[in-house]
Amino acid sequence: MLFDNTDFDYAISFLSIPGSDFNKETRVDKFLTPEEGFLRGNLEKNEYVPYKNYTYFKLQPETEKENLLFKLMAYSFAINDLNLYLDLHPEDKTTFDLFKCYVKEKNELEDMYTSKYGPMTITETQGSSYNWINNPWPWDRTGGSKYV
Secondary structure (H helix, E strand, O other): OOOOHHHHHHHHHHHOOOOOOOOHHHOOOOEOOHHHHHHHOOOEHHHOOOOOOOOOOOOOOOOHHHHHHHHHHHHHHHHHHHHHHHHHOOOOHHHHHHHHHHHHHHHHHHHHHHHHHOOOOOOOOOOOOOOOOOOOOHHHOOOOOOOO
């Protein structure tokens, strides 16, 4: 059959018209990982244009807590960036599925962080006592963490 899995790429490249919406590029993954997009400041692969020969700073989490916080920030950024993309392309089901996957992953990371290190916001409660003030604040950490 013409449009089964083996012939579909050929059919797409044959029918692809430069500048049109029906383009093979719309099928390929056009987004970076949440972590890479967060560091670059843009989730779309083709949108990052470095200024002169400068490059972005690559953060290296030093502890498990910093690593979880970094992932949370990256997924939060990715969700916001995909939200902006979906505002302009509401019919893109693949991106919407990716958006839902990132929301689920962020919620799981938040639960993991909260269970290990305490609440992230004042509205999160754990146990039977008010423990927001008992947790160390990010700027109380010695060693100069970059994750505030």
